[in-house]
Amino acid sequence: xxxxxxxxxxxxxxxxxxxxxxxxxxxxxxxxxxxxxxxxxxxxxxxxxxxxxxxxxxxxxxxxxxxxxxxxxxxxxxxxxxxxxxxxxxxxxxxxxxxxxxxxxxxxxxxxxxxxxxxxxxxxxxxxxxxxxxxxxxxxxxxxxxxxxxxxxxxxxxxxxxxxxxxxxxxxxxxxxxxxxxxxxxxxxxxxxxxxxxxxxxxxxxxxxxxxxxxxxxxxxxxxxxxxxxxxxxxxxxxxxxxxxxxxxxxxxxxxxxxxxxxxxxxxxxxxxxxxxxxxxxxxxxxxxxxxxxxxxxxxxxxxxxxxxxxxxxxxxxxxxxxxxxxxxxxxxxxxxxxxxxxxxxxxxxxxxxxxxxxxxxxxxxxxxxxxxxxxxxxxxxxxxxxxxxxxxxxxxxxxxxxxxxxxxxxxxxxxxxxxxxxxxxxxxxxxxxxxxxxxxxxxxxxxxxxxxxxxxxxxxxxxxxxxx
Amino acid sequence: xxxxxxxxxxxxxxxxxxxxxxxxxxxxxxxxxxxxxxxxxxxxxxxxxxxxxxxxxxxxxxxxxxxxxxxxxxxxxxxxxxxxxxxxxxxxxxxxxxxxxxxxxxxxxxxxxxxxxxxxxxxxxxxxxxxxxxxxxxxxxxxxxxxxxxxxxxxxxxxxxxxxxxxxxxxxxxxxxxxxxxxxxxxxxxxxxxxxxxxxxxxxxxxxxxxxxxxxxxxxxxxxxxxxxxxxxxxxxxxxxxxxxxxxxxxxxxxxxxxxxxxxxxxxxxxxxxxxxxxxxxxxxxxxxxxxxxxxxxxxxxxxxxxxxxxxxxxxxxxxxxxxxxxxxxxxxxxxxxxxxxxxxxxxxxxxxxxxxxxxxxxxxxxxxxxxxxxxxxxxxxxxxxxxxxxxxxxxxxxxxxxxxxxxxxxxxxxxxxxxxxxxxxxxxxxxxxxxxxxxxxxxxxxxxxxxxxxxxxxxxxxxxxxxxxxxxxxxxxxxxxxxxxxxxxxxxxxxxxxxxxxxxxxxxxxxxxxxxxxxxxxxxxx
Numbered sequence: 001x002x003x004x005x006x007x008x009x010x011x012x013x014x015x016x017x018x019x020x021x022x023x024x025x026x027x028x029x030x031x032x033x034x035x036x037x038x039x040x041x042x043x044x045x046x047x048x049x050x051x052x053x054x055x056x057x058x059x060x061x062x063x064x065x066x067x068x069x070x071x072x073x074x075x076x077x078x079x080x081x082x083x084x085x086x087x088x089x090x091x092x093x094x095x096x097x098x099x100x101x102x103x104x105x106x107x108x109x110x111x112x113x114x115x116x117x118x119x120x121x122x123x124x125x126x127x128x129x130x131x132x133x134x135x136x137x138x139x140x141x142x143x144x145x146x147x148x149x150x151x152x153x154x155x156x157x158x159x160x161x162x163x164x165x166x167x168x169x170x171x172x173x174x175x176x177x178x179x180x181x182x183x184x185x186x187x188x189x190x191x192x193x194x195x196x197x198x199x200x201x202x203x204x205x206x207x208x209x210x211x212x213x214x215x216x217x218x219x220x221x222x223x224x225x226x227x228x229x230x231x232x233x234x235x236x237x238x239x240x241x242x243x244x245x246x247x248x249x250x251x252x253x254x255x256x257x258x259x260x261x262x263x264x265x266x267x268x269x270x271x272x273x274x275x276x277x278x279x280x281x282x283x284x285x286x287x288x289x290x291x292x293x294x295x296x297x298x299x300x301x302x303x304x305x306x307x308x309x310x311x312x313x314x315x316x317x318x319x320x321x322x323x324x325x326x327x328x329x330x331x332x333x334x335x336x337x338x339x340x341x342x343x344x345x346x347x348x349x350x351x352x353x354x355x356x357x358x359x360x361x362x363x364x365x366x367x368x369x370x371x372x373x374x375x376x377x378x379x380x381x382x383x384x385x386x387x388x389x390x391x392x393x394x395x396x397x398x399x400x401x402x403x404x405x406x407x408x409x410x411x412x413x414x415x416x417x418x419x420x421x422x423x424x425x426x427x428x429x430x431x432x433x434x435x436x437x438x439x440x441x442x443x444x445x446x447x448x449x450x451x452x453x454x455x456x457x458x459x460x461x462x463x464x465x466x467x468x469x
Numbered sequence: 470x471x472x473x474x475x476x477x478x479x480x481x482x483x484x485x486x487x488x489x490x491x492x493x494x495x496x497x498x499x500x501x502x503x504x505x506x507x508x509x510x511x512x513x514x515x516x517x518x519x520x521x522x523x524x525x526x527x528x529x530x531x532x533x534x535x536x537x538x539x540x541x542x543x544x545x546x547x548x549x550x551x552x553x554x555x556x557x558x559x560x561x562x563x564x565x566x567x568x569x570x571x572x573x574x575x576x577x578x579x580x581x582x583x584x585x586x587x588x589x590x591x592x593x594x595x596x597x598x599x600x601x602x603x604x605x606x607x608x609x610x611x612x613x614x615x616x617x618x619x620x621x622x623x624x625x626x627x628x629x630x631x632x633x634x635x636x637x638x639x640x641x642x643x644x645x646x647x648x649x650x651x652x653x654x655x656x657x658x659x660x661x662x663x664x665x666x667x668x669x670x671x672x673x674x675x676x677x678x679x680x681x682x683x684x685x686x687x688x689x690x691x692x693x694x695x696x697x698x699x700x701x702x703x704x705x706x707x708x709x710x711x712x713x714x715x716x717x718x719x720x721x722x723x724x725x726x727x728x729x730x731x732x733x734x735x736x737x738x739x740x741x742x743x744x745x746x747x748x749x750x751x752x753x754x755x756x757x758x759x760x761x762x763x764x765x766x767x768x769x770x771x772x773x774x775x776x777x778x779x780x781x782x783x784x785x786x787x788x789x790x791x792x793x794x795x796x797x798x799x800x801x802x803x804x805x806x807x808x809x810x811x812x813x814x815x816x817x818x819x820x821x822x823x824x825x826x827x828x829x830x831x832x833x834x835x836x837x838x839x840x841x842x843x844x845x846x847x848x849x850x851x852x853x854x855x856x857x858x859x860x861x862x863x864x865x866x867x868x869x870x871x872x873x874x875x876x877x878x879x880x881x882x883x884x885x886x887x888x889x890x891x892x893x894x895x896x897x898x899x900x901x902x903x904x905x906x907x908x909x910x911x912x913x914x915x916x917x918x919x920x921x922x923x924x925x926x927x928x929x930x931x932x933x934x935x936x937x938x939x940x941x942x943x944x945x946x947x948x949x950x951x952x953x954x955x956x957x958x959x960x961x962x963x964x965x966x967x968x969x970x971x972x973x974x975x976x977x978x979x980x981x982x983x984x985x986x987x988x989x990x991x992x993x994x995x996x
Contacts, residue, residue, distance in 0.1 A: 026840060027581055027772075028852045029489075029931040037481035038859045038932055047851045050858060051752055053875050054721050058758045064751045066623050069842030072585050079836060083594025085609030090597035093606075097599045100823065109516070109550055111591075117568030118561035120587075123577055124778035127909055128971075129900070129964040132503075133564030134777035137557070140506050140546075143981035147543040153980050157779070159635035162823035170678075190823050197796070197819035198642060201649060201680025238537050266529060268539045281823070290590075291610050292600030292824025293635065294780030308978075314778065318982075319974035321966040326502050331974040337638070337674035338914070342683040347674035350636040350768060354776030357557075364506055364553050368542040370517030376529060377519060383527045402534055419603055431601045454523045 026069070087423070090289055094456050095428040096385075098406045098447025099234065100161065100188050101292060102262070102284045104374070105451055107365045110286045110358055119357055124314070124350065128329040129321075134353060135328035138316045141360035148261050148363075149278035150269025151300040155313035157356040158297025158348060161258065161281030162194035165228060167299060167312040167346055168256040168279045169195060172226030173203055174345065175306035176253060180204045181226045184215040186233030187258055189436040195228075213237035213399035213408075217247045224253040226277075231259045231270055235437070236406035236445065237399060238267075245274025261285065261298060263404055265375030277301040286358030296355040308332060312346035314353075377450035378405035381457065385448045388461040394468040398433075398440040406447040408433055408440060412468055415444045421467035427460050429467075480863065480936055490934030492570030493906030493963075500965070503559050506546045507982045516550035563965045564777070565908050571930050571938060575879045575911035575923025576669065576717055578747050578769035580853075585840060586772060586833035595832055600824035604810055611800040611809035614825070617835045618784075618800075624746075624838075624846065625763045626756025627786035631795045632831055633822040637744065638671040640764030640783030641711070643796060645679030646818045647762055647787060648709050648738050650794040654816060659708035659737070665694055667717045667915040669744060681708055688917055692718040692872030694728055703731050709738035714758065715745045715877035717915040717923070719857065729759030738762060738791075746770045747927070748854055748878035751847030761788045771834035782830040796821045852928035853878040856935050860926055863939035867946040871918055879925035881918050887946060888920050893954035895920040898945055900968065901960035905941035 030038075035047065044050065051059070070078070089095040090103040097103075114120070118133055125131030125138075138156045145154035158164045169181045181199070183192055185207050196205050208217050208227075213235045217227065227248040229239050241257060248255040257275035262284045270278045282296030283289075299313060317331035337344040366374060382405040389395055394412035411418055415432035422429035430446040437443060448457070530538055548556070566572075572579035590596060598607050618630040634640035645662065652659050662681040664672045666688055673683045684702055689695040693716070703710075710732050714722045722728065732739050741760040747770045755763045767773045768781030775781070787795065797813025797820070841849065854877050861870070861880040868882035884895040899909030899922065911923035926935050949957050961967065 026845070027583055028845075028848050028928050030852050030855075034483055034932040035855065037483045038855050041479075041481055042855070042858050042862050044858075047855065050851065050854045050875075051721075053723055054753055055723060055726065057726055058753050060626075060752060060754055060757060063847060064623055064843030066620065066838075066843030066846075069845035070839050072840065075585060075836055075839045076588065078839065079589045079592060079613075079832075080594075082609040082613050083592040085612065086594040086598050087602075087606040088594050088597035089599035089602055089606075091593040092597075095599060097601055099601055101600050103597075103599070105519075107516070107550075109554055113554065113557045113561075115587075116558070116561040118564040118566045119777055121567035121582055121774045122564055122777045123572065123574055123579055123775045123908075126574075126911075127565075127899070127903070128969040129961050129966055130565035130903060130908060131777070132965050133560035133562065136503060136505075136563070137560050138777075139980075140982065143507065144543075144545055146981050147545060150543070159639060159780075159827075160823045162820075163635065163639070188823070190820055193820040194823060197646065197821055198678070200646070200819075202678070238534065264539075265542050266533055266539060267537050269543065288596040288829075289599050290596050291598045291607065291828035292826075293822070294782075294827035294830055295823070315980060317974040318979040319970045321970065322968045323966075325966055327966045327969045329969045329971050329974045331971070331978070331980075334975075336670070338670035340674075341670050342673035342677045344670070344674040344677075347638040347642060347671050347678055348636075349638045349671050350766075350775070350779040350781045352635075352776075352780045353778035354774075355780055357777065360506075361553065361557055364546045364548055365516045365550065366545065367510075367515055367517060367547040368545045369547075370515060371545060372542040373517070373519060376527075377522065377524075379529065379532050380522075380524050380527045383532050384524050402537075404533065416603070423603070423606065428599065428602060428606075450519060452524075454525075457524070 089428045093426055093428040094460065096430045096446045096448065096460060097428045099431040099445050100281055101289055102447060102449055103289060103451055104284050104449050106288065107362060109365055110361050113361055114358055119354060125330060128327065132328060135316050137357045137360055138353065139318060139328050141356045142316060144360055144363045145298050146300050148264045149259060149300040150271030151278055152303040153307060154300040155311060155315050157352040158299050158313050159352060160293065160295040160297050161279065162191040164279035164297035164299045165191050165258055166195055166198045168277045169199060169203065169226050169228060170346065171277060171310050171312060172254040172256060174310040176225045178223050178225035180206060180222055180224045181228065182206050182208050182217065182221060182224050183228045184208050184230060184233065185210045186215055186230045186235055186237065186239065187228055188234040213401035214239055217244065221251045224251050226254045226256050228256045228258060231257050232263055232404045235399060235408050236403040237401040238404060241270055241273035241275060262375055262378065265371035266379060271302065282359050286362040287355055294352055294355055296352050296359055309335060310345045311335060313348050313351060374450055378448060381448035381450065381452050382407065385446065385457045388457060389464060392461065392465045392468065395464065398443045406445060408443045408445050410440065411442045411444055413442065415442050418444065418467045422463055425463040427463050484932045484936040486933045488934040488937035490571035490930050491906040491937050495569055503563065505982045506548065506556055509548050509552050509556060510546040512547055514547045514549055516548060516553055570907055571934050572908040573910050573924045573926050573938065574908060575925040576744055578925060578927060580772060580927040581929035582772050582774035583837060583840065586836045589832050589836040590829040595829065608809055613832060613835050614800040615802055615809060617831055620838045621765060621784055621786055624750060625786045626754030627763055628789040629792040629795060630784050630786040631799060632784045633796050633826040634783035634785055635822055635827050636779060636781045637764060637766040637783045638675055639821060640785045641671055641675035642678050643785045643821045644740050644762040644764050645675055645681065647791055647794050649679060650816065650818050651738065651791055652708055659706050661707045663702055663707060663710040665712065665716065667917050668711065668713065669717065669742065672711050672742060691874055692720050693722050693724065696724050696727060699728065700731055703735045703737060705735060707735060707737045709740050711740040711742055713742040713745055715748050718872050718881050719876040719879040720872060720874045721877055725758045744769060745878065748850055750850040751843060752850050756788065761791055767830060767834040772837040773830045773833050780827045780830050782827045794818055849928045856926040856928060856930060860924060860935050860939055864942055867943055879923060881915065882922045882924065883918050884920040884922055887949060891949045891954040893949045893957045895922050897954065897957040897960065898922060901945045901957040902941060903961040904963045907938060907941060
């Protein structure tokens with residue numbers, strides 16, 4: 001744990017520093033002689049002459065009010081010190097926190113391949129002849145995401161689960177030419193807030209309440225464009241997706257399912273249960289927790305007439321080159337902002353390609369049986385944890401609906417106090433749901449992934465009992 | 470064309486050495502196509518393993534419920550780790566990147582991404598932090614975020630920032646929602662947002678999503694905002710103007726003070742699209758030019774690698790009067806407790822990201838800024854502008870330059886003459902440039918230039934590399950004059966595939982792999 005003094009010393013980023021030797025612009029290769037030669041060629045005398053046409057009134061006088069550059073070792077020393085002031089969930093604590101961000105094992109092949117400069121330092125594949133690698137990897141990613149959700153089409157990624165949900169609702173609004181969308185209260189509160197913020201000027205967002213962890217869709221939906229339901233939802237509960245699909249379709253709306261891709265290892269696909277669009281958070285595949293980003297917005301939908309015009313995001317298609325060889329290329333760009341401008345299907349440009357490639361590698365490493373085993377181990381751990389935790393006096397289930405590998409517990413004491421006590425014992429106990437779901441009382445959401453051992457679950461159970469005593 | 474024709478020998482001697490940024494030596498083994506990972510799949514083969522566990526087993530049907538339990542897991546490839554790693558490595562070698570060589574893709578700022586910044590993101594204290602951890606467990610992270618906000622405000626001359634937007638377009642929408650909230654708080658919403666005709670496509674798309682109507686502002690003969698036309702367009706229904714400066718022609722909008730005055734006098738706001746901030750680091754600041762809202766592309770100016778199309782980061786910085794509307798929660802240092810806490814501004818528009826933004830990408834930029842410092846960032850701008858200016862001078866006699874203002878970090882050349890003289894289009898020049906060992910420039914953008922080639926060398930390319938690119942462009946034009954453009958039109962020849970049939974791709978959509986005998990597979994229906 002950090003000491004308060006350490007913060008005070010370093011929080012003033014403008015303080016002059018004496019560490020290391022002064023190195024200016026490590027990444028600018030020009031020597032003085034080269035600068036002179038280039039300037040002379042351009043008919044200029046000094047670097048300042050490059051900006052002679054910029055009015056003096058707006059020029060910055062005296063340079064940036066910032067510290068001078070540091071040598072590489074000094075930068076790393078600073079960052080290590082900062083990193084050391086975190087008690088990171090998956091490193092320094094035994095974590096039972098989930099709520100949309102999960103601590104899964106990362107196969108070593110993923111970070112190893114993610115070092116490939118060719119994936120890391122290329123641009124969006126606008127020049128297909130130079131970008132077949134990323135294009136093919138994305139095509140394979142699209143195939144896997146479509147398969148996870150039991151749908152026919154997946155795009156090449158969006159920013160995160162929240163942005164994918166926003167785009168799913170935008171797509172539904174465009175496809176149905178309607179503006180009212182119903183979002184289940186079981187959708188993660190942050191996702192709901194992002195939806196409200198980003199669609200606010202255009203869509204009327206209504207919230208359908210959850211009762212005992214399951215969404216109660218109102219009788220009068222007032223010509224909705226879409227219903228958005230979680231599977232499992234943010235409380236960990238397994239919603240009735242076919243029923244939601246029925247309600248949506250009866251009202252002429254699309255069903256958008258916010259689906260957990262790990263759970264897809266054991267659950268029936270949302271596509272097979274009637275969802276028209278599936279969105280979700282792809283972080284569990286290939287991406288560390290990283291304080292919440294960069295993550296991966298999963299997006300898939302069924303084949304329909306609105307796809308060509310309104311599908312959001314990049315899309316890779318298979319085609320042939322001028323010698324009839326199998327090739328890949330970004331396609332249906334006539335939907336996109338650089339062609340269609342103000343009538344584009346979305347404003348998305350840069351997305352999360354590298355994370356999508358990491359996810360494709362992780363999913364290929366797992367294969368169908370590995371994914372099934374991963375999901376089964378999460379279910380197994382949660383099943384055991386539920387049994388152990390609900391034995392503790394002062395702990396009871398917040399809902400009685402069926403949960404999968406994440407579940408809410410109602411505690412006798414306020415959750416922040418309990419989390420503090422658990423942290424002292426080396427556990428990140430879960431996430432406090434009380435502010436977002438006050439009706440559930442003092443509720444803590446606990447997630448169990450395949451990384452948790454029986455000993456850790458037993459230890460956590462003992463620590464929780466102690467914290468509540 | 471300017472008429473000034475520097476002879477080929479006029480390049481300074483010092484620049485004529487071998488180039489470190491040319492990739493003609495990149496090895497390629499074989500000329501086959503790479504099979505799909507699904508074609509490498511063999512039922513029952515596996516790469517996965519999980520450790521021994523003593524957690525009691527469960528019966529899935531009772532634990533999951535028969536109505537929820539799938540009969541079988543989703544279709545995924547079944548491959549060995551060796552085949553997976555080989556496949557992905559071969560795919561990677563079918564991809565050009567900044568680490569191969571120069572990537573003068575205009576408006577994208579494809580500079581070298583220091584390895585230092587990669588390493589920073591692997592520190593477990595950063596990488597393993599859960600986004601919902603209590604604040605006392607993530608003080609180091611919050612210190613970094615506050616430090617980065619502080620740096621970005623110094624660079625832009627703004628008052629406060631949000632780090633939540635995940636990319637430039639997300640930053641644009643955030644900025645437009647701030648604009649909306651500002652006018653709404655002043656009692657009357659406005660319906661129009663002005664955008665120059667040279668703007669990036671994301672600008673108008675974001676304006677629509679922000680609930681505004683787009684009104685286009687024409688450029689004048691200089692390639693700058695037509696000030697008279699702007700005056701005619703601005704009224705009390707204009708929420709603001711989105712402007713890139715330097716603009717997408719690589720030209721500095723020198724009337725910026727007058728532009729700001731026109732907008733502000735009408736109660737409108739001025740929005741800075743930070744796509745081209747690299748050109749003015751330490752030289753001019755958006756805040757000092759009168760901008761109210763600024764978005765930054767950390768994957769351009771601040772060296773976050775582009776990842777083949779993300780992840781990037783698109784923070785938004787604002788002037789003091791807009792700070793109360795920023796998305797929350799924001800990290801704040803509380804001097805009294807000596808701790809960092811999350812706080813949501815009083816009139817916040819709300820979250821624009823599921824958590825706190827692309828945090829690990831933000832850490833990369835923080836490391837980059839620390840390494841450069843204020844002095845180093847200024848040198849970035851100097852070298853970026855000088856490289857572009859030099860290259861433009863070297864190409865003055867071989868391309869058209871419809872807007873002949875001094876360029877900043879990039880310039881837009883036109884291949885219009887080449888097209889009329891030898892039927893070689895901007896596309897052909899770009900494809901032929903690949904065979905010279907470089908990534909092509911941006912083509913056909915901005916839309917106001919015919920046969921546009923938008924070239925941005927960036928500051929990290931050595932003078933020898935810039936000169937090598939000049940020689941390559943000249944060679945392409947000379948060759949076209951000699952052979953009538955035959956070589957350019959058949960380029961590229963050095964790549965794993967030749968020119969790709971984009972029309973067929975869009976017409977006969979194939980968006981996922983299916984077995985050959987699948988009815989959904991167009992190859993199957995091809996007789």
